[in-house]
Amino acid sequence: MLGEGACAFFRTGSFGAGARLVGAIGEALAGLGEADVDLRPEGVTVRLIEAGEEYYGLTERHVELARLVSAAARECGAVAEPAAVQTVQVTVDALELPAVVAFWRALLGYRDRSGSPEDLLDPARRGAPFYFQQMDEPRPQRNRVHVDVWVPHDLAEQRIAAAIAAGGRLVTDEHAPNHWVLADPEGNEACVGAAGAAG
DSSP states (O other), X not given: OOSSSEEEEEEOSSHHHHHHHHHHXXXXXXXXXXXXXXXXXXXXXXXXXXXXXXXXXXXXHHHHHHHHHHHHHHHTTOEEOGGGOOEEEEEEEESSHHHHHHHHHHHHTOEEETTEEEEEEOTTSOSOOEEEEEOSSOOTTSXXXXXXXXXXXXXXXXXXXXXXXXXXXXXXXXXXXXEEEEEOTTOOEEEEEOTTOOO
């Protein structure tokens, strides 16, 4: 479970083995639902997310589809690697929210997220989503664009420790275990999110 839905990476070791897994997933989901599937030489990434005009996110139906995908992977001998999945979101803080959102919508060719005028999505579901936060007053001492990285909840602290070891620092864990705010050595911020965490 990541910020926007269910995701899995299955290491296959070759493009041919990955293609066979994609075929097995297609057969398993035939007539039941769809998945976003990314085939690479090293493996296959599967994302289950509803991206309709009325709703965007995870649904109850995706739980059963995830089980079917996992079963197809097991039959093909592909092993899931939770540490290999993440989603990235770009967050922009703005004083004039409607004008800023309109600019980014036009520039990126994105569309509004269902039920959330603060979100813009790639219609092809390939690019990182953009999220916009309302600012109450100018904030010149801090950056106004940051990256959100969503990882599986049981891997969040490991990712945070790696970022701190690489020269970053923890800004706040006030919202943990939902998310932590980090900064690089020059103060540019990023959030590590852990969807599905208890707390």
